[in-house]
Amino acid sequence: MVLSEAARSVWAKSFNEAGDWLPLWQHMDDSADIAGWLFDHWLAPGVVRLLAEEFAGDVTAARAAVTFLAGVHDLGKATPAFAVQNTVLAQRMRDQGLYMPPTKAELPERHLAHHTVAGHHLLIEWLLGKGWQKRSARAWGVVLGGHHGVPPDSAAENASRNHPELYGTGAWRTVQQELAERAAVRSGTSERLAEWENLKLSAGFQVLVTGLVIVSDWIASNEDLLPFSTGELPEVSENVERTSRALGELRLPAPWRPNGVPNDVAELFRARFRLPADAAPRPVQHAACEVAGTASEPGLVIIEAPMGEGKTEAALAASETMAARWGTGGVLVALPTQATSDAMFHRVVDWLDAMGAEDQQVGGAITLSHGKARFNRLFQGLVRAGRSIEVGCDEKQDRTPHAVVAHSWLSGRKKSQLANFTIGTIDQLLFAGLKSRHLMLRHLGLAGKVVILDEVHAYDAHMNSYLIKVLTWLGAYRVPVLALSATLPADRRRALLEAYRQGRKYGPGDGAGQDLAAIPADVDGNPGYPLLTWSEGPQVRTKVVEPSGRRTEVSIDVLGGSVEDDLDALTCLLRDALSEGGCAAVVRNTVRRVLDTASRLEQEFPGEVTVAHSRFMAADRMRKDSELLDRFGSPDRAVRRPERHIVVASQVIEQSLDVDFDLLVTDLAPADLVLQRMGRLHRHQRGTGQGDRPSTLRSARAYLTGVDCTQNPPELEPASARHIYGAYWLLRSAAVLQPYFGSSITLPDDIAALVQRAYGPEQVEPEDWRGAVSEAWQQWRERTESRESKARDFQIAAPTRPGKAIIGWVSANVGEADDDAQGQGQVRDGAPTLEVILVQHDESGHWFTPNWLPQGSGKLAIPREETPPDGLAQVMASCSLRLPLTFSNADAEEELWAATPPAWEQSALIYRMPVLPVDADGWGRIGDRQIRYTPEMGLEVVDSAD
Template sequence: MEELELSRSARAVWAKSTNGEGDWLPLWRHMDDAADVAAWLFDHWLASSVVRLLAAEFGGDVVAARCAVMFLAGAHDVGKATPAFAVQDTGLAQRMRELGLYMPTEKRDLPDRNLAHHTVTGHHLLIGWLVDKGWRKSSARTWGIVLGSHHGVPLDSDSENTPTFFPCLYGTGTWETVQRELLERVAVRSGAAERLDQWRELKLSAAFQVLVTGLVIVSDWIASNEDLLPFLSGELPEVHEEPRRVSRALEELRLPGAWRPSGGPDSVAELFRTRFQLPDDAQPRPVQHAACELARTASEPGLIIVEAPMGEGKTEAALAASEIMAARWGLGGLLVALPTQATSDAMFDRVVDWLDAMGAEDQQVGGAVTLSHGKARFNRLFQGLVRQGRRPSQVGSDEERHRTSHAVVAHSWLSGRKKSQLANFMVGTIDQLLFAGLKSRHLMLRHLGLAGKVVVLDEVHAYDVYMNSYLTKVLTWLGAYRVPVLALSATLPADRRRALLEAYQQGREYGSGGASGQEPAAIPDEVDGDPGYPLLSWSDGNRVDTKHVGPSGRRTEVALDSLGGGVDEDLDALVSLLRDSLSDGGCAVVVRNTVGRVLETARRLEREFPGEITVAHSRFITADRMRKDSELLDRFGAPDRAVRRPQRHIVVASQVIEQSLDVDFDLLVTDLAPVDLVLQRMGRLHRHQRGVEQRDRPAKLRSARAYLAGVDLTQGPPALEEAAARHIYGTYWLLRSAAVLQPRLGGEVVLPEDIATLVQRAYGPDQVEPADWQEVVSDAWKKWQESSEERECRARDFQVAAPTKPGKAIIGWISANVGEADDGSQGQGQVRDGAPSLEVILLQHDETGNWFTPEWLSQGTGKLPVPREETPADDLAQVMASCSLRLPLAFSNAEAEEELWQATPVAWEDSPLIYRLPVLLVDQHGWARIADRQIRYTPDTGLEVYDSAN
């Protein structure tokens, strides 16, 4: 590497001001460090798929891509070589003045400094330097924007148009000479200097600009860590190369490298046997085999949509296909996104088991894993991996890894909202993926984390219009990054299937390296309508195709009937049904569409079946919800876990039961819902084989039976349960569901054969309802259309733009952003429709006014005294945080929030674990009032809200 001298003036420019020992960091040193860190990340940390993506901008030249990344990382802080920045440190600024770099002695003498943040000045200095070398400004802007974005927000048009009018902020004379010196040094050190003439006509894609900005941010953060890269001593340290400085720092950081799987055994059966601990004679189901074969034969990464019945092993198919695709195309990790925290927790265990099985085969798995949702800190497995990650041997040699209990750890540096998405393996709620479409600070880091992973979207049918708007936008960017995506669903409406494929293909056209030059292939007609079931749909390059996969042989005939008894007054009919059906025992689940109906039903059934009722819904504190989920799996899960299945029991649940848990019941009563969700609930019937021909089930329940409630089908059109129709699903989709299910009453629904047919009919364009329903259905359709258009418009307010044609700088990419994306309820409100619900900490008080954690908590965490005049210790705050509870939307108002915050001790604001949560104080029997409404909380029934008159 050519040794470049710097003038004394250039050596005096500072990047980090004086520390307590009097040491400081010259700008040249920091620029060298950032460039060298970026080079190391490019060589050792980036997935090879991302390296290939960046190299595509340079005709596939990996060396050129590395030079460009190193150059931009080294140049990132050149904007600090300006009076606007340097004036901030009195002593270091004076030394610079003595060497010819004039600036005022006081910051107040530069009143417009706010217009010249060093990201802004760096952006303009690089553009000017490149233009002086013969570049067109439009091309130079696509490079300069990386410098302008490295604090997490790209410049907008206003920032772009102002600064050069303020030479006193940028500096003239010696300042200009120093700025050129520093940029020339970076160009020569990185190898960019000899390539600048070749690059001047390049049209950098938006994908390149976003990903390299993310890489520069990471490089800057590491290079700014004084513990890893110490400051220098002396007034004017000599310029010299330190080849081991950065390598020593990164050895200490022990940042995990990319996952590099082998792809597993050639035999799909052997792959499944080794990864999922199956018996030697087990064979993958047809859909699993087809997904893996598609992963092995596709010509390039694309979107694969897997539609198969509940319990068919879609998750295992996705994990196996992910390993194959990662090995083929050099992906460095995996993201699994799910609808809820509960599904995420369950999936996290499965993913870690899969990685452990891979590690047992002596594959190179060692890397970082994260569970990403607002309650991740309460997941025991994840917290164990966090503790493992703090050990010195966190990601060391093979011998060190074999001494740990798992193949992966939760790396301590890759924690927090800004860096967790950079972990190799990530399991989290769908919000974590949707945030990639939200205008928010440091969005480039989310995209960098996604670009090197295989992405698995589970339960993709579970998202509404608002969330789907974000999902299609994110899929467009994933297409631009050539990220393989597996979308899993029991079944999808044809228009939704088409929308996902079109979004991915749109991004592919404007990905890294420019548009493909091909017109996107038309989506074939087979994607629409009823192309068969189970079904694979996929994109492969410019082509989109579908394939009907043979059934596995699993088949459940569900006898379907109506519960009767009216819409809101069906409890007598329910009791009569359950008494008869469960007379010889059995396990039933009653699914209601609202928590209010869950609680009302549970109260009545508890009187009729005392001690045989379990309640499950979303209004439990975190600790209780996790306990109840575990108890449900212990009682009603797979036979190898539910070894003590109750002789007779009834679970009364909200929608949490349809997605969150692998549970198995003998009898289902469900409120009417959109047909795909009704089918999903039916998937909880006879989910597991219990004895030969179900002989372990009561004689009356050896055939699966389901009953529709929450609808009066004796009327035409049917009467609907008001809350579900108005606030949850909408009248139109409930009527369409009723129309396709009504002809099956008194007969049966066969799973999986009938799933696709029912869904496509309910969501398709044809009239399915009787003629005398038509007027009501047409009116409901118009209202739904208006609501959908309004919600989609609202969703677009904070969405990033789709990738543009190469050559356009990402100026203003996240203008008017929402700030930092947040894992909590406020952040979820950014990518989910409606106002975010208020989250509180539930505590108890006794008659003397003492506060304590709920007395029913287990393992020594219950009835712990809670201080009000001082900040709770972290251990206690962790227990308090596990008592967090999301209130109903009725309390998402200023009056309720003010009342709760008034009761919250000010001293709690200093606790990082609970500072954002107000307190909800209940008495020893669980009673309290919020905004003049009475509430009660118990660990068995959760939160109940009573009318204000009570």
């Protein structure tokens, strides 16, 4: 299609160092061609099918619409408001009859017509000229308005159009028409416009295509891949090799397309998890794979089964079948903590490697997604392998020791969720419900994956509010979701199902607007255990699964002593119970109780006490997690189990870490979490030479602390009742557990009944507790309503009826959502805690990295007058430490930043963290509080009440 000289003079990218520039028509062509390639080769087949459903299943029509919108994405640059920014290029345009003032100062309200908003309006007007209704046109125009990460809101939309001098008149209108027509012709959209004028695009389509346009624009804007033009007015041409060469150099991974998935579940498990030839999957694993293989459409599958029953393997195996059936291009696994994410990352890589060993073409990119991912050695190795295949490499360099690599272009904060396989903290999923810039990219990444939610019971009211919102969008995208839990209350089960099914009503295709069948009544009760519950179209189905036969009898009792002073009784118990050896876990609900307990036990059991909690710096935390697995993990890893040892830990030990103890002492917690902790007892069968259990600990035993059951109602440990769990759930937990004191709980037989009673609507407490329970319930209800209200303030809207534009979708957004403490504070309840870099100083005041770090990292001199080099900054970043909430205040933060060298702000690795200096023995101060850090105990705050 021929363009006028005026249209050819419009610029998209101004001069580079060589004096070259990029005409707007060329950038529009590049973006459209890249979008077409992404649609054909990079999008998961399921996402292509989802987009095509907007056009009655016509894939060619969907591709035309996507390439058209990518082609016109920068139409708003053909305006005086944009073009006036470069003096030379603006003058060339004036010479072609495109008038604009000589300077930006003469267009003082340019900000009202940013090229995104201008493009939004210009496309709408162009479509109106084709006979469209404005309502339909807005749902297309908003893609242009949002391609910088934020769709316009109604205020921006209304304000900008009242300034014709910003948009141009006369020749400007002709050029704008020419550019839009060219994009329509090249994409094949021109002949379809009449049939699309009454099309009602879903919110999901608008979000996903905006994300795809953003990716296309970013690639098309990369001058290394797509060179600028020379000359004053380059001729319009069709260079088919231009984008194909660029994409060949970028080498984006194709979607995962599993093939040859064994039909026999036993064969699948033996191949993927490298099990012995005679190994048989457990019943819940069989059932999960059966649902994955027979369900009529993607849905939400909730797997409830005991701890250690292999739910993760069940989910991974089922995800392979789901991906093959529904055309998803990868997997996302979301977990509660960084530590559990690190452990899962290794398991997923092993699973993919086993798949690759079967000659299945896995390929693709993988990412570990949390704030400390750069310290994970396996992930960093995959990052290095990924860099070697980026540009211009031969086949020999393509080979890596693993089935996947970490693609460097997809490793940035905004793009990491686009990798085929993503393992990270639950925050990464919850961010998909948060009003934030470039949110469309997160949705684009999610829409093409199977999503696995591990430990889905582990989230509070604030986080659950985000989870419900995200599940609604996943339902709209028809994303297969597997939610795993050992202990899920019935009301949570129903809420998850309702959210997913509600989203399904607003997605494209046959399910849109379809009435939903009532959820069966047994979903609200206790139909049995283990249990699978899943949505299938408008229906919800359940299946009670035969238990595997693994049973553990756990005798349970109260330790005794007061709620805040039980150390004498604890010491006596451990001295007696461990007299013949054995490994015990003591779980406390607060770090203060962990530290107090460990200090006392170290006096009684010198050298036999390990501490685990959240206040270790990153390097020490990772080392400790690895040591826990090496000492107390499964028999194939923990080959040198200590003869006698005590681990004193906070809640970090209760989630996803595969550790095994002979004896448990735990503070009272909500009933499901007490059962989770009990799941760390006698978790593995141990053979000769692998640390046989002492004769006194052949039977599993658990003791409750942090509660005085001699009182009526029981007296509760204050911090747990006020700040951690709330008195209401602790009292209900005590009520349902009390009948078992002096007796035993059978795992898994008693799990479902205990959890449903603890979280059910009926009264479980004795009559003389009623006053205290009623008061606690009122406090909990008020706190929950406040949390949910706070969460809603920053959440995106749920999907709406098709045809409504996503105007204002992320208005009042929080900026970029990220993995640091500030980012987590957006989706986790409570104030974000401050993260610092711990450094040591000597008597002369010189700073250095902590002396206990491994050789090559410890006692490195740290400059204060200049920016640390990247290698040193990486070590410093591994010394990041999250402070307790008591220091989340302006005074403490100001003091710490005042001590931080300004030169550090130039380092991309450490610029967001202030410094915390300590002396050679670990002592330091924050304000008037003395602190101490040691690699054995972590951070201690002297006389702290936290």
